[in-house]
Amino acid sequence: MTHTSLEWDPSFVARDESTMRCKFWGVGGDGTVGANKSAIKIIGDNTDKYVQGYFDYDAKKSNGLTESHLRFSDNPIHSAYLLDEADFISCSPQAYVETYDLVKQLKDGGTFLLNTIWSDEELEEKLPGQLKRDIARKNIEFYTINASKVAEEVGLGQRVNMVIQTAFFALSKVLPIDDSIKYLKKSIVDSYGHKGEDIVNMNYKAVDKALEELHKVEVPEAWKDAEDTVKDYGEEPEFITKMVRPIINLKEDDLPVSTYLPYDDGTYMSGTSRFEKRGISLHVPEWHPENCIQCNSCSYVCPHGTIRPFLLTEEEKANAPEGFETIPANGKNFKGYEYRIQVATYDCLGCGNCADICPAKEKALTMEDAGPQREAQKENWTYADEVVGYKGNLAEPNNPKNSQFRQPYLEFNGACAGCGESPYAKLITQLYGDHMIIANATGCSSIWGSSVPSMPYCKDPEGRGPAWANSLFEDAAEYGYGMALAQKSNHSLLTKYMNKFIELDIYSPLNDLFKEWLDLGKDYDKSREVADKIMEEAGKGVDNKEGQELLDRILSLKDYLAQKSVWIYGGDGWSYDIGFGGLDHVLASGEDINVMVFDTEVYSNTGGQSSKATPLAAVAKFAASGKKVRKKDLGLMMTSYGYVYVAQVAMGANNMQTLKAIREAEAYNGPSLIIGYAPCINHGLKCGMGKTQEREKLAVEAGYWHMWRFNPELAEEGKNPFVMDSKEPTGDFQEFLQGEVRYASLKREFPEFADELYAAAEKAAKERYAAYLDKLNQGAEIASEA
């Protein structure tokens, strides 16, 4: 039979002739992908076998799902697609047993390896019935290994990849076991030899121990008839049950087209990320109320909105679940309330920034094993979030502490653990989320900001929350500009209708309300209040044909009665490079619009390409030998318009300054730009992603980053519009650079000119600071003349 492109024979495409097909379930950062790549290399280098790796990632940045597909064969491999059937499947994250159909692709009689801390008895209790049934009915050889235990015992801490890799070689039999071990040990010397004998020995031990720890589970006959374990998710909207949940569970291809049809215009329910309950972190913070000074800094810096302060009335306290500890709230605004820090333990990614920056004498937060914490806090979280709720209205959010009593309208997003971007985005939603529109540039912030089915922007009990959209990489500014102009246009229509209505001189309370609305300055709360009254009154109608027609028109625009806060979010790739032309144009327009730039100094989302925000000497893709020209000064450039509000912030260095800048930017009746320093996995922080906030502080102290605000309103008042918020740098600039692989690697790869570039980088940073001081002096002159 011949095949033409019009005939379809599934066997033609799906025939996979490799002799050994292996699949590995992992989570980003657990080393699974790296171990698999290493396995491919070992076999490729040492045998005549053909090898192929095919890696699949979800959109959850560095902590997302990874599926590695490996093929081995004595003949060339032509299967350029994911595995349909596997001979061997391994799963590293124990939590996946509840989420995914782990052995779906495993062939009858294949081998399944589960990394778990569970004993056989616990397996009996914890494995879902459907998994048990599949294992039993498919005659699967089922093995477990407690890789963490092995790794810790031999001194490798949480680095379990060598253990799993050894188990894979032992079980898959892709090579005779003795050969595998020989090659594996050789590769250890190659990889870690330069790190010293100790490291090599630890890895040797991990290999030997792995073989010992490998445990074959005797699959009980009873598993063949195990019944489905139905997980109780509680009450969930149909949208979650029918669409979100299946997609989370990787069953999106099983859904009929009709499931998707109602959403074919691209609009989507917000707040779906809270249904994920990923539960992937190994450690989460535990609150120690006795040490807590109630500063709320932990909540302020949390990238995922998973640690929050709550205020309880007496009654709420009384109804709280057991173990829901509280302390009396500090501060006159909160008198009579009880205070508690509550962690969403299933959603926390365990970065540890909250505990790291906790300023209490004795830490009020410590990172503890996630398992027990998840159990202990599950009910507490639900009570706090859903019953107690948010009492942000008790105090003006004019300091970091107060800001945190407000609901974050961005929660459980897909960013990396420790992300430097999302805390800014979250804070802004705490201030304006209930009347906010966001145009998001493509980049990390659009991926962690929304990847189907996970939408972390959410709404409050009144159904209010940000309207969020992403168009393209390059057009976010123009896209947001259009949104702002639409608001403006509808606002002027409303103005026209109300004026016409007033002219009709009908006896109606609406006349006064319309006058009040027409006189509104820039005041959201007031506008919300008047809007509600207008809607109530207008709903009653008037006994005048022309007047009623106008009311109908006004009501058709009721969503625009209350003011909106329009924001554009994007990274430095967008703002400094690809979308800069549009950003400049929109800022120059003079329209009332706010821009938040998450400056990671590199194209983070696409894997670390150099942008014009990348500083001199930093190593990045397209700047492999260190960037040769200095970082563009986007902020300073934009101050040249004179009527654009501009600020540079770093919340880890000064959380009050960040808050102030955001509030000033939003209040300014014109274009605003805030550039926030955002440490990123691409920086290769030697201290790890648990100290991203600390890095922001060090960056400012070292004179690497500068904090300032340029407020045109001050100039109008005859004051200096430029405010320098950074102190004279006192830290060691070079030491700061050496704390990050993006800089430190330059010296390793290009020792001949690294020092020269390091020195140039320091010079450029100093000149940048000098330019800000000049701007400060210039403003002072103007002010003194005024």
Added chain:
Amino acid sequence: MTHTSLEWDPSFVARDESTMRCKFWGVGGDGTVGANKSAIKIIGDNTDKYVQGYFDYDAKKSNGLTESHLRFSDNPIHSAYLLDEADFISCSPQAYVETYDLVKQLKDGGTFLLNTIWSDEELEEKLPGQLKRDIARKNIEFYTINASKVAEEVGLGQRVNMVIQTAFFALSKVLPIDDSIKYLKKSIVDSYGHKGEDIVNMNYKAVDKALEELHKVEVPEAWKDAEDTVKDYGEEPEFITKMVRPIINLKEDDLPVSTYLPYDDGTYMSGTSRFEKRGISLHVPEWHPENCIQCNSCSYVCPHGTIRPFLLTEEEKANAPEGFETIPANGKNFKGYEYRIQVATYDCLGCGNCADICPAKEKALTMEDAGPQREAQKENWTYADEVVGYKGNLAEPNNPKNSQFRQPYLEFNGACAGCGESPYAKLITQLYGDHMIIANATGCSSIWGSSVPSMPYCKDPEGRGPAWANSLFEDAAEYGYGMALAQKSNHSLLTKYMNKFIELDIYSPLNDLFKEWLDLGKDYDKSREVADKIMEEAGKGVDNKEGQELLDRILSLKDYLAQKSVWIYGGDGWSYDIGFGGLDHVLASGEDINVMVFDTEVYSNTGGQSSKATPLAAVAKFAASGKKVRKKDLGLMMTSYGYVYVAQVAMGANNMQTLKAIREAEAYNGPSLIIGYAPCINHGLKCGMGKTQEREKLAVEAGYWHMWRFNPELAEEGKNPFVMDSKEPTGDFQEFLQGEVRYASLKREFPEFADELYAAAEKAAKERYAAYLDKLNQGAEIASEA
């Protein structure tokens, strides 16, 4: 018969059922189009007739060919295309009789009106045979009128439109003549009533006089057999004869496809504009040697390169045509030479800037009637340009005078008379034209810079001249960047081959030449010299297989042996707006590339839309009530990189500063940006386009425009990189604004807020100046610390 889209019946499309079809030949700026629009309005407003105007323009900016097509009918007009056949044709520019087939579309027995100063006897002598024959054989009613004479007699100067319009009404008989005159006079009151009785009376007189002056030519029977007058263009390249000339004469549709085929890759012969000899200006400058101080300023500012200084040896003087007056050349470099200013009278557009800025006590240039000057200077021009040639090598072009002895590699371009852009473009070619590559953004500069068949960038007798290309509006910077990178890449290939050759240690003079080449700094002349020697030696070959292979490769790159100067040209629409993202990116790259921005403060090419370069208060399309935000400071923004050379210039204010900036920019081994102020017809200069250079001077004196240079090289030398070239403004800012319709019209249309915007414009200009002074102080601080 029915028509389907597959059947073609020419009569179907071409059937024009209007009762009167009229065509008018005009030249941009002569009022023909305006008069025709007015005629349409008169008939439309006063009668029941249907009217239609269809206007066709060539690409020669405001002085180009205009063809107006008017249809009148008692029934609706459905002919949405140019006229195929006309009842009436008029031609305003007398010069067109030699260029175009004027009566081709005129029907048998139709009417032809020629505006001419010629008598019947002169017509007999001057009309080409083919035109005479057509007039006679088609039984055309042939009329002439000397409209200029009428206009001057009644006091309207050169404004001939009322005269021609009257003649049209009288001859076309689209309406009964008495009605026409009545409506025409009514329209005069409507249009000019507010200007006073005098103006109305002048126009009344023009109407009456026109009817008197209208002259019917008795067409001699002999014209029926008149023979073709073959114009002698002298020796011309085949490309001109076969392609350029027919296109100039509007016969492009008659050319077979095979004519175009050799140019299907878009490359095109340069220097074709000199074959046009448009001869359309009414006045051209006449040189008065006795008054001349030999400053060459006239040549410096000429937008079209039509006035040039020449230096003659004794022999050249001796062989000169009669009347080729010279004076002894001033200056030690030119000792022994004779000096002459020569005008290309056929190519001059008669703007008069040369005469206007002539600084001699008694003007050495006066604007005189073009006719006699064209006759008198025709041979002189050819002798000067083709025989005497350019002796720019006698002196370094380090002052405006010296720069003008060099050949302009941009001549007779399609810009408006008095254009403020092209003098900058031309000057740059005089400095670098023989080794220059230009990437041109779309805009005026790409239209006057090249519109088929007219290519004003030209070459010298050695065949060297700019390579010029235009891609899109938005990508000029990126396009030029690619050109620069290509140069760089080929340069590094040459470096590699030469080093390899040297390593072979073959006995050859090439070794030393290659070493010399490899050691070259940035020195075009030297590189040209070494390149020539290399090519000569390499042509001889070497007796070594590997060596010869390297030589072959080097010779294959011979065009890259001599250095190139890469330029990007564009207007403010490109640089401030549409191409800004790319411009910023390319300047930030640090590559050695030069950018010249022609800042007309508006989208000139597309008819005057507001750009971010448009200043506050200026009226433009999309800013009909005056621009509300201030002009973007592109130059200041780009200084923030620190390593970008930036200058703001205005040659009319300081021609030495302009020259200095261009030379520094080109010499700087990095990115450079020059922003030149360029007055434009869109400004509505009340003093006319003959004073564009004067306007530049006034702009600087009034503090409207500022001249400065920012040279990173100075900073490297520990000096202040910022040089303020503008003096403290002393002129009257508001008076300057009122000199231009774009500002003055605001007061007329929006008296309620015009003054407020004018004041804001002045404030913005002052703050701009203050920012430059701060930049100056900042630089001084850095320098004093160094």
